Amino acid sequence: MNTFQVVSLILLAVLFLRDLRKWVRARSGRGVRMLRCIVWAGAAVAITMPDQLTYLALHLGIHRGADLVLYVTVLAFLWVSFTLYTRSLRLERELTSLTRHLAIRDAVHKPVQSD
């Protein structure tokens, strides 16, 4: 096992245990925690057993394990980007609605002041 694999595994183990602990204790959002645990475990398998990753890639019609990781990463990045952008737009609209509500509620109309 090389240095990169050792360091990565330690980091992934910490992340996995942290999310596993939160998954056990959580009352809501358990699905997201479980998904994160699966991602950390999958990353650990891919780093420690590159041959198995290549084997999986070949079964999917991709020649290299590294290419499989690249494709999955790009797809995940696009999905996350679109999700965050849509959420950001929704928040912007809610912020505008709130701002509008406050502005109309606190409308001011004073008599003309003479200097």
Add this chain to the structure above:
Amino acid sequence: MLAIKPYESVVPSIATNPLPTLAADSASIWIVIAAYNETSRLGKTLAELLPHYSNVVVVDDGSRDDTAAVAEKAGVWTLRHPINRGQGAALQTGIDFAIQTGADVIVTFDADGQHDPADIPAILAPVLAGTADIALGSRFLGKTIGMPFSRRVVLKLAVIFTRIVSQIKVTDTHNGFRSFSRSAATAIRIYQDRMAHASEILDEIRRQGLRYAEVPVTIRYTAGTLAKGQSSFNAVRIAWQFLVGKVTK
């Protein structure tokens, strides 16, 4: 009230069922002004408007200067966005307020003095006459004072962009001088908080089959308004915001 000037209908109305007409002296006409950091120019704009129109609402869009104080001192309705949300958002706030207050016709007017209050009767005329739901000011049918060549080119490109994307044949696309009937103002909802709202309004006019007319108006450019106005690069950003807004609506 100013006397109604003869109305020159430039774009033939697509109306088949005329709307009820409104008498200019009895209709509740509201002027909506979105203002951001306009302390230096708002006072003069309001001074020109107030002798003729009593229902004026200024929406201070989170200005960092004394814009709201200037509006309050002038004795107009003053609404304050606690944070800056953009011109489109501010206009929608003012329009919502005017509708709640019972407006029959709503005019959107710039705070910086680019618009001429003498054009208001003309922009009101088609809506009051019931021949249009919305009247759109056009500087290219009217007059421009001090408009740089680069601005003219950008605005002409915007017209072409609008004809392709929104499929509406107008001569001026980003002119903030408009009038809306109460029903049109209620039907159109501005979701583009920033400058792309102008394209969004045109899009909604076509999508909802609203009746519109273009009215010649005068736009006055000064060093101050040009410094604060949209750069050519911003035009690209506005187009991008509009296109993204169309697919994420």
